[in-house]
Amino acid sequence: MEKLKHTATVIIGVVIASQIYFNFLIKNFTVAFSVVIFSVFLYSYTELNPIITAIITGVSITLYRSILVYTTNTNLLKTIKITTPEIAFYTAYGLIFYFLYYKIKEKNLTKFILSTFCCDFISNVLEISIRTQITGENSTMIRALLIVACVRSLMALIILIGLKYYKSFLIKEEHEERYRNLILLTSSFKSEIYFMNKNASEVEDVMRKSFSVYEIVSKNNYPEKLKDLTLDIAKDVHEIKKDYLRVMRGLEDMSNEKIDNEHMNIKDIIDILKIDTRDYINSANMNIELDFKIKENFYVSQHFYLVSIIKNLIFNAIEAVDDTKKGVVKLNIEKESDNYIFTVSDNGTGINKGDLDFIFNPGFSTKYNKETGNICRGIGLTLVKDLVQDVFKGSITVQSEKNKGTTFIVKIPENSLRR
Known part of the structure; x- marks a missing residue:
């Protein structure tokens, strides 16, 4: 279910980002921001298979663009010719990424950016080859595609670094809030324990008085019911005192005295x-x-x-x-x-x-x-x-x-x- 949600997020995000583009080099070939977003998603959603994700994304973008292109020329064959090479681009991108980055054991951001650069460049070369129906390109075109791949890889790097800093900021904010709450909660907790300790002496005093009453009643000619009642009161106060002290000691054990040592x-x-x-x-x-x-x-x-x-x-x-x-x-x-x-x-x-x-x-x-x-x-x-x-x-x-x-x-x- 989680993979399905992430796949849908990739498709929607890339389709939306595909609207940011400009025509480049040859007719119908575009350089779009969607490739940058796609690479960021691949880095973030490591559980997604890049080949499957790339194929699904390529088909989705092709269908979306086909609708847009068809509304302008109403020629189905022409529309297919214009839009379908993008499937080849994303499929090639996913395959290359799979072997260059996804399958390696030791991953880091540097290897990822180098991989996306290679994926972008080779996939663009393949797409242009399909569109022009040639197997080779001139040096000007190669340099241009290298620049495109470099720029889009750098954009992906900037976005990922920005996301990392943003996440670090959120984590820091969360930790600071937890620390503040901990200080305030512990302060209230320890203050209540202190107050309970003070009350313990008062409970002790009540217990002594209750036993004194029992002793006075026992030594004098008072009814047995009164003697039994005073004894029961003394016993009850004693039990209350024991329960009170047990709860208080438990709370004291829960509080971390070592924290107090930190100025x-x-x-x-x-x-x-x-x-x-x-x-x-x-x-x-x-x-x-x-x-x-x-x-x-x-x-x-x-x-x-x-x-x-x-x-x-x-x-x-x-x-x-x-x-x-x-x-x-x-x-x-x-x-x-x-x-x-x-x-x-x-x-x-x-x-x-x-x-x-x-x-x-x-x-x-x-x-x-x-x-x-x-x-x-x-x-x-x-x-x-x-x-x-x-x-x-x-x-x-x-x-x-x-x-x-x-x-x-x-x-x-x-x-x-x-x-």
């Missing part, structure tokens, strides 16, 4: 975040301008956590922007003394003064889904604060004015970023 340039980090943020803004049809400034470049060791911090603050700023006006989200990175300062600001709705003391608390959120009414889980700013303080030994502060905007300022010691 990452802050400009590369921000470029990744900028592309991701723009894609999100465009997909959501938001009217938001991004203004990211990096006043000093440096390398970050634990870059996944820093990506998570900055991304959370940027997307928090985007969500705060009012739909009724043009939003502006700014990121400024600079160095002050021995600290790096990360400032994320917006011109959004701002935060109520009464909420400023609680925005970093676990579970606190003022955001909700307008369609479902579900409140967001509210761990973004909590995670940001934990990562800033525990991982980077830094600090985070917030300034906000209602209906004017909010600014988050993260201060991280230089030695914490580059260690």
Whole structure:
């Protein structure tokens, strides 16, 4: 099925390209761009037999040209005489190509171009011989055909080199996109694991309290049903703790700790975040301008956590922007003394003064889904604060004015970023 599709592609492509031509040397002999396209297809579709493909292509072009020629002279014999020599050209081309290139083991672009040159020249000589009914040509004609073969081979070479560069460009773009997605996904993944590790101590504390309750109930004259209930609660919490830790350890094993050893340039980090943020803004049809400034470049060791911090603050700023006006989200990175300062600001709705003391608390959120009414889980700013303080030994502060905007300022010691 694949061969059939490729054969059809060759026929259609060559027939279309055959419309680009000029008359040359003798009457009814044309030099067409279709030969260049045909050679490019032979190079690309290596699974196609060049002899069969050439014969089918030659017949197809002959039929197509016959229709065009017949409409102008309405003489069938004359039409056949004008168009059928092209079958000989393509058949000869396929045969020569088969033995010069298709059958050899070690193939490369240089051998291919030399083969197409020979195929073009010899096939043209054969076609002219048929059209003029002679077995030899004069030196002027031979030189002209050599030039034609050379030019068309060079054109095929240029096209193939262009295609190779284009494919390399697409592959590079794809790899860069995969790399960006990997960085962002791993950042979220590792940040969630970090948050789960923090929660593990809270689960441990709940388990201790549940066993303490059971011990108190057991030592006093409480009903047996209450004793059994407290014991069941203690056992259930213990099982939950074991399952939680097992899942957490499995996730930690999945994350590649070696990646953290690779230092990452802050400009590369921000470029990744900028592309991701723009894609999100465009997909959501938001009217938001991004203004990211990096006043000093440096390398970050634990870059996944820093990506998570900055991304959370940027997307928090985007969500705060009012739909009724043009939003502006700014990121400024600079160095002050021995600290790096990360400032994320917006011109959004701002935060109520009464909420400023609680925005970093676990579970606190003022955001909700307008369609479902579900409140967001509210761990973004909590995670940001934990990562800033525990991982980077830094600090985070917030300034906000209602209906004017909010600014988050993260201060991280230089030695914490580059260690």
